[in-house]
Amino acid sequence: MPDTASTAPNAWNDLPATERMPVLFVGHGSPMNAIEDNRWRQSWQSLGCDLLARPQPPRLILCISAHWLTPGWQLTAMDRPRTIHDFGGFPQALFDQQYPAPGSPEAARxxxxxxxxxxxxxxxxxxxxxxxxxxxxxxxxxxMFPAADIPVIQLSMDYSRPASKHFALGQQLAPLRERGVLIVGSGNTVHNLRTMRRDAADNQAYDWAIEFDRITAEHIAQQRLPSLCDFQQLGAVAQMAHPSWEHYLPLLYAAGAVHPDDQPRFFNEGFQGASISMRSVIWS
Known part of the structure; x- marks a missing residue:
């Protein structure tokens, strides 16, 4: 069975075309980044302002998060998706956060x-x-979008499937960018909570974390995006960078949705806790 949507309905094409939306991969790091006034959050705020200032801002956001794993692939299709606080041990101020963005059952269908x-x-x-x-x-x-007025849909990931299948699904998402959909992968290029050092500075990291992040960045900068699927061939470096790889997989969806003439731009380069890379990239 082919990994394309060539036989699927083309109802989405009936929507008016827009200027092609960028595609993002965002290193989200600690949940506290949502409320702390640090350079990661400030960068997200600035990026949101840039996206809203476009002649045609996003009409829908499709987000692939490291934190929704399912058998097969699913889409949220409710009118009002709830804000999930899927963490523990943080201040009450973080649990008080709500993001009441609407969903879009019609777009999900x-x-x-x-x-x-x-x-x-x-x-x-x-x-x-x-x-x-x-x-x-x-x-x-x-x-990025504090008004919470842009509809948001989440796409789950089937963790049991090989990396190439995640990339292939991302390729199917690419046409959505021509219909006003902002595609956002949210994870981290390096993510090892077991080895975190909370006293580490943003420019400090383990050698294996720096190496894996460097190789990933080179693939992106040199537009070798299918090579991102081969990360496990890095052996011990990959095993340290990702004891489990759910935080790496969202990068493959974003990379799959990249158009051949898109150019990458890195932002938020640096680390949290010496073992979480905050490297992010926008293709446009």
Whole structure:
């Protein structure tokens, strides 16, 4: 079964075309970045202002977060997705945060039919009741778009599938950019909570973290995006950078949605706790 949507309905194409939206991969790091006045959050605020100042700002945000893993792939399809506080041990001020952005069941239905699950060719499953917006999504979107007036849909990830399938699904998302959809992958290029050092400065990191982040950045800068799927071939460096790889996978969706003439720009280069890379990239 092909990994494309060539046989799927083309209802999305009936919507008016727009200037191609950028595609983002955002290193979200600690949930506290949502409320602390640090350089990561300030960068998200500035980026949001830039996106809203475009002649045609985003009409919909599709976010792939490291924190929603499901068998197969699902889309949120409720009118009002709830704000999920999927963490523990943080101040009450973080649990008090809400991001009341609307959903878009209609857009979810259209995307669910247009995009096919790699391998099976089945439509995406619509989640109308259970999930919402987890902190991988709202912690970065709230600083970017504080008015919470742009509809947001989340796409889950099937962790059991090989990296190439995640990239292939991202390729199917690319046409959405021509219809006003801002695609956002939210994870981290390096993510190892077991080795965090909370006293480390932003420019301090383990050698293996620096090496994995460097190789990833080179693939992006030199436009070798399919090579991002081969990260596990880095052996021990990859195992240290990602004891589990759910925070790396959102990068593959964003990279898959990149157009051949898009150019990458890095921002938020640096580390949290010596073992979480905050490297982020916008393709436009």
């Amino acid at each position: 259209l995307i669910g039919q247009m995009v096919r699950q790699p391998g099976s060719g089945q439509p995406l499953v619509l989640d109308e009741t259970d999930w919402g917006l987890d902190h991988g999504t709202w912690s970065i979107l709230k600083p």
